[in-house]
Amino acid sequence: MAAILEIENLQTQFFTSAGTVRAVDGITYSVNHGETVAIVGESGCGKSVSALSILRLIPDPPGRVVGGHIRFMGLDILALSDAEIRKVRGRRIAMVFQEPMTSLNPVLTIGRQLTETLEHHLGMGREASNARAVELLGMVGISDPQRRLAQYPHHLSGGMRQRVMIAMALSCEPELIIADEPTTALDVTIQAQILELMRDLSKRLGVALIIITHNLGVVARYADRVNVMYAGKIIEQGSALQIYHQPSHPYTLGLLNSVPRLDRPRQAKLDPIEGQPPDLTRLGAGCAFQPRCRFAVTRCAQEIPPLETVSEGHVSACWRRDDLGEKMRDAS
Amino acid sequence: MSVQQALPPGGPPRGSAETIQKGDVLLDVRDLKMYFPVTEGIVFRRTVAVVKAVDGISFQIRKGETLGLVGESGCGKTTTGRCILQLERPTSGEIIFEGQNLNDLDARALRPLRRKIQVIFQDPYSSLNPRMKTGDIVAEPMYVHGIEPDAKARERRVEELFSVCGLSVKMIDRYPHEMSGGQRQRVGIARALSLNPEFIICDEAVSALDVSIQAQVINLLEDLREEFGLTYLFIAHDLSVVRHLCHRVAVMYLGKMVELADCDELYDNPLHPYTRALLAAVPVPDPAIEAKREHQTVKGEVPSPMNPPSGCVFHPRCPLAVESCGRKIPEFREVKPGHWVACTET
Ligand SMILES: Nc1ncnc2c1ncn2[C@@H]1O[C@H](COP(=O)(O)OP(=O)(O)OP(=O)(O)O)[C@@H](O)[C@H]1O
Ligand SMILES: Nc1ncnc2c1ncn2[C@@H]1O[C@H](COP(=O)(O)OP(=O)(O)O)[C@@H](O)[C@H]1O
Ligand code: SF4
Ligand SMILES: [Mg+2]
Ligand SMILES: [Mg+2]
Numbered sequence A: 001m002a003a004i005l006e007i008e009n010l011q012t013q014f015f016t017s018a019g020t021v022r023a024v025d026g027i028t029y030s031v032n033h034g035e036t037v038a039i040v041g042e043s044g045c046g047k048s049v050s051a052l053s054i055l056r057l058i059p060d061p062p063g064r065v066v067g068g069h070i071r072f073m074g075l076d077i078l079a080l081s082d083a084e085i086r087k088v089r090g091r092r093i094a095m096v097f098q099e100p101m102t103s104l105n106p107v108l109t110i111g112r113q114l115t116e117t118l119e120h121h122l123g124m125g126r127e128a129s130n131a132r133a134v135e136l137l138g139m140v141g142i143s144d145p146q147r148r149l150a151q152y153p154h155h156l157s158g159g160m161r162q163r164v165m166i167a168m169a170l171s172c173e174p175e176l177i178i179a180d181e182p183t184t185a186l187d188v189t190i191q192a193q194i195l196e197l198m199r200d201l202s203k204r205l206g207v208a209l210i211i212i213t214h215n216l217g218v219v220a221r222y223a224d225r226v227n228v229m230y231a232g233k234i235i236e237q238g239s240a241l242q243i244y245h246q247p248s249h250p251y252t253l254g255l256l257n258s259v260p261r262l263d264r265p266r267q268a269k270l271d272p273i274e275g276q277p278p279d280l281t282r283l284g285a286g287c288a289f290q291p292r293c294r295f296a297v298t299r300c301a302q303e304i305p306p307l308e309t310v311s312e313g314h315v316s317a318c319w320r321r322d323d324l325g326e327k328m329r330d331a332s
Numbered sequence B: 001m002s003v004q005q006a007l008p009p010g011g012p013p014r015g016s017a018e019t020i021q022k023g024d025v026l027l028d029v030r031d032l033k034m035y036f037p038v039t040e041g042i043v044f045r046r047t048v049a050v051v052k053a054v055d056g057i058s059f060q061i062r063k064g065e066t067l068g069l070v071g072e073s074g075c076g077k078t079t080t081g082r083c084i085l086q087l088e089r090p091t092s093g094e095i096i097f098e099g100q101n102l103n104d105l106d107a108r109a110l111r112p113l114r115r116k117i118q119v120i121f122q123d124p125y126s127s128l129n130p131r132m133k134t135g136d137i138v139a140e141p142m143y144v145h146g147i148e149p150d151a152k153a154r155e156r157r158v159e160e161l162f163s164v165c166g167l168s169v170k171m172i173d174r175y176p177h178e179m180s181g182g183q184r185q186r187v188g189i190a191r192a193l194s195l196n197p198e199f200i201i202c203d204e205a206v207s208a209l210d211v212s213i214q215a216q217v218i219n220l221l222e223d224l225r226e227e228f229g230l231t232y233l234f235i236a237h238d239l240s241v242v243r244h245l246c247h248r249v250a251v252m253y254l255g256k257m258v259e260l261a262d263c264d265e266l267y268d269n270p271l272h273p274y275t276r277a278l279l280a281a282v283p284v285p286d287p288a289i290e291a292k293r294e295h296q297t298v299k300g301e302v303p304s305p306m307n308p309p310s311g312c313v314f315h316p317r318c319p320l321a322v323e324s325c326g327r328k329i330p331e332f333r334e335v336k337p338g339h340w341v342a343c344t345e346t
Helices: A047-054 A082-088 A110-122 A126-139 A158-171 A188-205 A216-222 A240-245 A250-258 A321-331 B017-022 B077-084 B107-116 B134-144 B151-164 B169-173 B181-193 B211-228 B239-245 B263-268 B273-280 B287-292
Strands: A003-016 A019-032 A036-040 A063-072 A093-096 A176-180 A208-212 A225-230 A233-239 A308-311 A314-316 B025-040 B046-062 B066-070 B092-097 B117-120 B199-203 B231-235 B248-253 B256-262 B333-336 B339-341
Touching: A003 A047, A019 A047, A019 A063, A019 A208, A019 A225, A019 A233, A036 A047, A036 A216, A047 A063, A047 A176, A047 A208, A093 A158, A110 A126, A110 A158, A126 A158, A158 A188, A176 A188, A188 A208, A188 A216, A188 B273, A208 A216, A216 A240, A216 B287, A225 A240, A225 A250, A233 A240, A233 A250, A240 B287, A250 B211, B025 B077, B025 B231, B046 B077, B046 B231, B046 B248, B046 B256, B066 B077, B066 B239, B077 B092, B077 B199, B077 B231, B107 B117, B117 B181, B134 B151, B134 B169, B134 B181, B151 B169, B151 B181, B181 B211, B211 B239, B231 B239, B239 B263, B248 B263, B248 B273, B256 B263, B256 B273
Parallel strands: A036 A208, A036 A225, A093 A176, A176 A208, B066 B231, B066 B248, B117 B199, B199 B231
Antiparallel strands: A003 A019, A003 A063, A225 A233, A233 A314, A308 A314, B025 B046, B025 B092, B248 B256, B256 B339, B333 B339
């Protein structure tokens, strides 16, 4: 399958009074046509910054992409002019944010927000764009779409606003949608509705998805491939099955062991990862996970482990990847 | 149905079942209602509607027990907690703590009881005063309530609380913004413990935390429960966390209680269609299981509590609904010992 997006050694930094924040510190991954790729990791590990970098939405100052390449359908994203990137953003790559209220315009009707995009990006006339808006709202499961066109965002519930955001994201038939915590603010039953809808549409329309989330259940259900991030780096990458059934990095294993699970008998005690995530302005010389790692050896504090192959399509950045494979699996 | 009949017994939990089963009822909430007026107009305020945030719920919590309270956003969980904390004056109903009806007590008589009931909030960022050092934040309730009046003794107690909660004593001089979310949540817990409470309301206390930190705080809450014999009302929307931590679980929907049972019973044998929908909506962290699982998502949105549906409040979204569900409010009945449900069709 052909990659539509290729990210190579991307580095994004913020220059603050407290020092340089290495928010994204050399990540490499690709997304194939129609595929769903998840990015998981703890708060502050660089998930959103990596996504915003793809759209060239990093606020400058204080931030800047300082290295790497982003190729999208033959375009060199980082080399595009401002006018050129605007043609990609929203049109060929769409984004769905966590809080739909902040990304919808509160003083414009739902209808106007949808038709404006259609007229602006696709050059549609009034009538055609209206008809298309009704069709889009129907597609995302909003009942009585004709009437909804006249409503304002605050008339809608959180779940409905998120559906409108998805309709807007789909309006220009993008090749890629980036969804940053698309359902974190929603209740579980609504979350399930929205995610099933996104999966359905992506399969039907062949749209690729990048889902950013910290919910390991959501990743297991919806992702084809998974990138696990820690302190600005991808520390493990593989298919969903590889990541969950053969975790090959102590951090991934730690994440999987920290969550109580409905599909297993109740545990006496949870097994958390001790300690705190690191400060991205003060990264040491070695593996960023070393201070919290149960498997660390001397070398871990001295040299950064590179991403290396565990098996076909599965990589991990851990010095003890090979000798710990079996041990870690037994522990999980 | 009389209030007495509506009273679910404090059911036996797993684990240390026997001790808790025999234990005394610590908190008894009877037919609690909390309606908020919705007003319009600036000069002449008039009430245009009421929000039935909590609409007649009853439950008991025994000493040493942890009762989970789950349900979707806006269903009345926080309001229930605020009524117990006496931060709201309920529209009607009774809250009986250690045999004393809180409605009957004046501010003076309430004071010693308030000390025994503490709360840990969801948001460690906004619930701590940003201008106070965390050590002072933990010491403040002791100062206000006049316990440990001696400054040296108070300091020692703060140090003790910090180490009980897994915080380094060095952090006493830090400000909240100099700490991580998990550390701030520990400060909130230390403050709640400072008055030696018997009962703690945890309102989404671990919801905002990352999974690795969440597991640390859950373990801490469990350790404290054992060490100090604490009783918890654990409000949360994460059903896996609730299953891990609670002895019994109550499910709320639009201000009403729809199901209440022992934890294992509720998860193994959910009876209310809403409870089933909630459980079905949780994806488990295993792609092999998820690939095989059909997802039957429940339709529609949660209606507004300003204008709740007639009859059973869940009927517009319910897969089992029959014609009578839109007319008759289902009785909250005990279908098995300790297992209560408000549904006629299950
Ligand atoms: N002071 C108030 N005035 C008017 N309505 C209120 C007030 N406090 C709460 N409500 C309403 O009561 C209902 C229940 O609120 P509550 O805060 O208890 O919900 P919740 O279950 O805790 O939700 P969440 O999980 O989102 O915090 C909501 O519809 C809310 O808008
Ligand atoms: N505007 C900014 N100025 C300074 N630092 C920033 C800014 N935006 C993000 N960062 C930092 O970049 C890192 C990664 O942030 P982000 O990608 O938002 O994390 P998350 O994984 O939670 O989405 C964090 O350490 C964050 O503090
Ligand atoms: S490289 Fe060392 S410290 Fe890092 S995850 Fe592997 S064993 Fe742990
Ligand atoms: Mg983010
Ligand atoms: Mg709440």
